[in-house]
Amino acid sequence: MNTQSALLTDFYQLTMAHGYWQNNRTDTEAVFHLFFRRHPFQGDFTIACGLEPAIEFLQNWQFTQTDIHYLASLTNKAGRPQFQPAFLDYLHNLKFECDIDAVKEGTLMFPTEPLLRIKGPLIQCQLLETALLNLYNISSLIATKAARIRLAAGDDPIAEFGLRRAQGPNGGLLASRAAFIGGTNSTSNVLAGKQYHIPVSGTVAHSWIMSYPTELDAFKATADLMGSDTVLLVDTYHTENGVKNAIKTAKYLQTKNEALFAIRLDSGDLPMLAKQARNLLDAAGLQHVKIIISGDLDEYKIAEFKQRHAPIDIWGVGTRLATAFDYPALDITYKLGAIKNNKEEAWQYKMKITDDGSKKSIPGILQVRRYYHQSRPIADYLYHDIFGIDDALQKDADASIDLLEPILRKGELVNALPTTAEVREFAQQQLMLWRDHGQANYAVKLEAKLKAISNPE
Amino acid sequence: MNTQSALLTDFYQLTMAHGYWQNNRTDTEAVFHLFFRRHPFQGDFTIACGLEPAIEFLQNWQFTQTDIHYLASLTNKAGRPQFQPAFLDYLHNLKFECDIDAVKEGTLMFPTEPLLRIKGPLIQCQLLETALLNLYNISSLIATKAARIRLAAGDDPIAEFGLRRAQGPNGGLLASRAAFIGGTNSTSNVLAGKQYHIPVSGTVAHSWIMSYPTELDAFKATADLMGSDTVLLVDTYHTENGVKNAIKTAKYLQTKNEALFAIRLDSGDLPMLAKQARNLLDAAGLQHVKIIISGDLDEYKIAEFKQRHAPIDIWGVGTRLATAFDYPALDITYKLGAIKNNKEEAWQYKMKITDDGSKKSIPGILQVRRYYHQSRPIADYLYHDIFGIDDALQKDADASIDLLEPILRKGELVNALPTTAEVREFAQQQLMLWRDHGQANYAVKLEAKLKAISNPE
Numbered sequence: 079m080n081t082q083s084a085l086l087t088d089f090y091q092l093t094m095a096h097g098y099w100q101n102n103r104t105d106t107e108a109v110f111h112l113f114f115r116r117h118p119f120q121g122d123f124t125i126a127c128g129l130e131p132a133i134e135f136l137q138n139w140q141f142t143q144t145d146i147h148y149l150a151s152l153t154n155k156a157g158r159p160q161f162q163p164a165f166l167d168y169l170h171n172l173k174f175e176c177d178i179d180a181v182k183e184g185t186l187m188f189p190t191e192p193l194l195r196i197k198g199p200l201i202q203c204q205l206l207e208t209a210l211l212n213l214y215n216i217s218s219l220i221a222t223k224a225a226r227i228r229l230a231a232g233d234d235p236i237a238e239f240g241l242r243r244a245q246g247p248n249g250g251l252l253a254s255r256a257a258f259i260g261g262t263n264s265t266s267n268v269l270a271g272k273q274y275h276i277p278v279s280g281t282v283a284h285s286w287i288m289s290y291p292t293e294l295d296a297f298k299a300t301a302d303l304m305g306s307d308t309v310l311l312v313d314t315y316h317t318e319n320g321v322k323n324a325i326k327t328a329k330y331l332q333t334k335n336e337a338l339f340a341i342r343l344d345s346g347d348l349p350m351l352a353k354q355a356r357n358l359l360d361a362a363g364l365q366h367v368k369i370i371i372s373g374d375l376d377e378y379k380i381a382e383f384k385q386r387h388a389p390i391d392i393w394g395v396g397t398r399l400a401t402a403f404d405y406p407a408l409d410i411t412y413k414l415g416a417i418k419n420n421k422e423e424a425w426q427y428k429m430k431i432t433d434d435g436s437k438k439s440i441p442g443i444l445q446v447r448r449y450y451h452q453s454r455p456i457a458d459y460l461y462h463d464i465f466g467i468d469d470a471l472q473k474d475a476d477a478s479i480d481l482l483e484p485i486l487r488k489g490e491l492v493n494a495l496p497t498t499a500e501v502r503e504f505a506q507q508q509l510m511l512w513r514d515h516g517q518a519n520y521a522v523k524l525e526a527k528l529k530a531i532s533n534p535e
Numbered sequence: 536m537n538t539q540s541a542l543l544t545d546f547y548q549l550t551m552a553h554g555y556w557q558n559n560r561t562d563t564e565a566v567f568h569l570f571f572r573r574h575p576f577q578g579d580f581t582i583a584c585g586l587e588p589a590i591e592f593l594q595n596w597q598f599t600q601t602d603i604h605y606l607a608s609l610t611n612k613a614g615r616p617q618f619q620p621a622f623l624d625y626l627h628n629l630k631f632e633c634d635i636d637a638v639k640e641g642t643l644m645f646p647t648e649p650l651l652r653i654k655g656p657l658i659q660c661q662l663l664e665t666a667l668l669n670l671y672n673i674s675s676l677i678a679t680k681a682a683r684i685r686l687a688a689g690d691d692p693i694a695e696f697g698l699r700r701a702q703g704p705n706g707g708l709l710a711s712r713a714a715f716i717g718g719t720n721s722t723s724n725v726l727a728g729k730q731y732h733i734p735v736s737g738t739v740a741h742s743w744i745m746s747y748p749t750e751l752d753a754f755k756a757t758a759d760l761m762g763s764d765t766v767l768l769v770d771t772y773h774t775e776n777g778v779k780n781a782i783k784t785a786k787y788l789q790t791k792n793e794a795l796f797a798i799r800l801d802s803g804d805l806p807m808l809a810k811q812a813r814n815l816l817d818a819a820g821l822q823h824v825k826i827i828i829s830g831d832l833d834e835y836k837i838a839e840f841k842q843r844h845a846p847i848d849i850w851g852v853g854t855r856l857a858t859a860f861d862y863p864a865l866d867i868t869y870k871l872g873a874i875k876n877n878k879e880e881a882w883q884y885k886m887k888i889t890d891d892g893s894k895k896s897i898p899g900i901l902q903v904r905r906y907y908h909q910s911r912p913i914a915d916y917l918y919h920d921i922f923g924i925d926d927a928l929q930k931d932a933d934a935s936i937d938l939l940e941p942i943l944r945k946g947e948l949v950n951a952l953p954t955t956a957e958v959r960e961f962a963q964q965q966l967m968l969w970r971d972h973g974q975a976n977y978a979v980k981l982e983a984k985l986k987a988i989s990n991p992e
Contacts, residue, residue, distance in 0.1 A: 079588065080537045081704035081726065088696060088723040090737030097743070097760040106746070131536065148729040154764045155796075200746065207740075208723075211699035212707055219702075239545060242668040243864040245676075245702035245710070247538035250669055252703045266545040269538065272605040280547030283664075285871040286554070288885045289563070289657065303554040307611045339612075397864045406863040407700040407854045414742040428745045 087208040108200040109416040111192035118405040128217030178486040184505030224260025230377040239266035240400020253400040274498040281309040297327040340368035349388035356389040413439035449475035461525035565657040566873040568649035575862040585674030635943040641962030681717025687834040696723035697857020710857040731955040738766035754784040797825035806845035813846040870896035906932035918982035
């Protein structure tokens with residue numbers, strides 16, 4: 079199921095492109111911004127994520143011969159072809175040539191701030207909207223969820239294994255990548271391991287245990303296979319007996335000069351079972367054996383179990399992370415900021431205004447400057463790249479950076495993207511800074527000249 | 536982003552496969568069942584969906600040279616290779632050879648009933664688990680959500696446009712397919728249109744309106760482009776003015792012997808705005824112009840708007856359908872039912888038992904017989920394919936069918952799969968039967984001999 083296709087778009091993008099082409103507006107240039115309107119999970123921050131998948135998509139973007147053939151087959155209600163053949167030729171020959179500026183993946187962002195700015199032919203900006211929103215939605219959502227889980231788990235290792243319940247194969251692939259960036263330590267998803275160099279981890283399933291005559295047979299087979307990496311799943315039949323069999327297996331491993339790494343609990347009253355297991359293990363002199371738990375965990379469950387002082391060493395998270403279960407879509411959008419009908423004309427700034435004001439957009443060609451005091455972010459200003467900004471505004475700042483950085487110029491990569499591990503490192507630095515200094519109402523302001531064009535009346 | 540890879544699996548599947556191989560268990564055969572434990576959305580039914588994507592995945596399943604190279608690079612905590620080279624050779628040469636029996640896509644199913652039965656080498660069954668769960672999860676979930684929306688909307692057309700907020704590109708592709716099967720009439724997702732022959736539809740975006748000097752200019756440009764397919768998005772600036780401009784545009788279309796098809800409302804108090812718009816349109820003699828609405832719609836909102844007698848003709852659904860917003864993962868699982876260590880041995884029946892009983896599985900090689908009375912389903916019996924079933928059990932039945940049908944034998948397709956349109960037709964028949972005769976507690980029973988092995992004590 080290959081989704082690297084220029085047809086990964088909404089039909090209306092093609093309808094509009096057709097309209098712009100018919101009206102001789104192929105030279106019209108535009109600037110669009112991709113941003114979200116509110117934080118997911120009723121939270122205080124969102125981690126920007128999705129740039130690498132977006133760039134991969136853009137660099138392979140084209141309408142193939144079979145795509146054109148399909149589009150030529152479409153008809154309107156009156157039975158006439160939906161698209162003129164000359165327009166389809168135009169599409170077939172389109173070469174991606176936009177400029178992209180983006181915030182670094184892993185940056186903590188706030189509502190209305192652009193994560194991505196795309197500038198180029200209006201037709202191309204429009205045709206790319208849907209895929210960019212799709213890729214940023216899953217990535218930023220899951221990175222943010224993982225970061226929340228990371229904050230709840232403190233320094234404990236977190237193993238991610240959401241692929242089986244993720245929404246589709248690359249829903250799972252992108253979720254594993256984003257989860258790692260947000261703060262998980264490993265994934266069960268082998269394809270994500272291969273593609274993004276994420277450490278893979280895993281144990282055995284209940285079916286492995288069940289495929290042997292007895293639980294102890296299965297545990298010994300696991301020990302023979304995994305040595306000092308052995309993790310024993312103790313809840314297939316009866317957890318207390320399972321722990322006792324694990325203790326026998328630990329002794330067996332000791333005879334081979336190896337050590338049982340951990341036991342895993344996956345069902346029942348997990349904090350209570352963890353306490354019982356810890357007592358049994360400790361009484362057998364197995365203080366070093368760790369306890370891994372799993373079973374619909376999220377940041378709330380982890381916080382609750384920590385409050386109950388459950389002796390849990392490693393957290394396994396699946397469904398609730400990989401689908402962002404309690405908030406499965408980011409309120410993300412892509413809005414026109416400026417347009418010019420040809421190269422000679424000046425930019426016109428554009429905004430959407432709705433009756434209720436809720437979906438108003440900010441006009442212009444936007445940039446975000448983040449101000450710092452003693453290495454700590456203190457405020458963000460949205461400003462217009464043409465109008466500029468007066469740094470004297472933020473008197474208490476001792477440093478600042480512009481968050482949008484050049485990524486593509488005329489479709490070509492101008493700087494190599496960081497590795498996934500580097501993105502993760504950056505995101506974790508940001509997250510720890512936020513944890514230590516975060517505030518529920520971080521200030522995002524509009525620079526004065528931008529404010530003037532945003533509130534015309 | 537191609538996810539057609541045998542590495543689309545959990546690492547522990549490979550660990551277990553390695554263990555089975557080391558223990559000379561490559562001839563061990565197994566039967567697994569894929570089923571869900573409870574209905575999503577706190578509902579009364581679930582639509583089985585995901586077979587065609589699963590078969591496509593299985594027919595292309597292999598470990599490539601680069602996959603093997605990656606696996607060979609993995610090490611355990613002690614720094615030794617995770618997998619023996621001879622095992623990796625074995626993987627590289629594996630050829631998919633399982634038998635698959637599945638319920639028809641579009642069938643209404645109930646907890647514990649197998650949607651899919653896979654029989655073959657234990658190692659292969661295990662390696663395929665994750666991908667099968669992933670593909671069925673998104674598909675059955677979204678088909679079920681769409682069916683619920685279909686029931687709320689009655690016979691009104693429903694346009695699906697969730698791709699931008701779906702979880703990843705093929706999250707979106709599979710969601711559009713499943714939504715169509717569940718009951719939507721069209722998709723905005725052009726790739727889904729191409730791949731699954733789903734009707735595509737769409738209008739224009741706010742950015743199109745904003746790219747013209749005035750709203751009326753934009754509307755006339757839309758009318759010139761779309762003729763009698765024209766849908767005008769009236770809420771970019773001020774909805775009431777937008778409707779008035781739409782009326783002018785309708786008159787303009789009449790001068791060209793064409794008719795405005797619809798207006799679209801996307802923000803604000805939608806039922807109230809729809810009533811106002813209907814009044815204005817009717818007063819202008821435009822009774823034929825339809826009203827399309829969109830904006831975070833789901834079955835609850837549609838039911839509410841219908842109760843408020845909002846004059847809405849067509850429903851546009853996006854985020855809440857494509858992500859199954861209120862229940863984004865099906866509680867789906869894949870359990871070992873039977874095993875035999877070699878071809879000569881008899882099958883041993885296997886079940887998982889947990890302390891709290893919540894995750895117990897049913898042993899055996901399962902089949903589901905659905906009994907009918909006057910074409911209406913009245914009860915399902917799970918039975919063991921080897922033990923058989925006595926139809927006299929269900930005295931009031933005048934017909935029955937076995938839901939699991941042969942799909943693959945030794946990896947080869949034994950019957951052509953239906954088209955997506957045929958699957959949709961079947962699902963809609965099932966759904967209308969359920970609507971007219973559905974019951975909250977549809978009976979799913981265990982045949983007596985199966986019951987005996989399921990409750991051994």
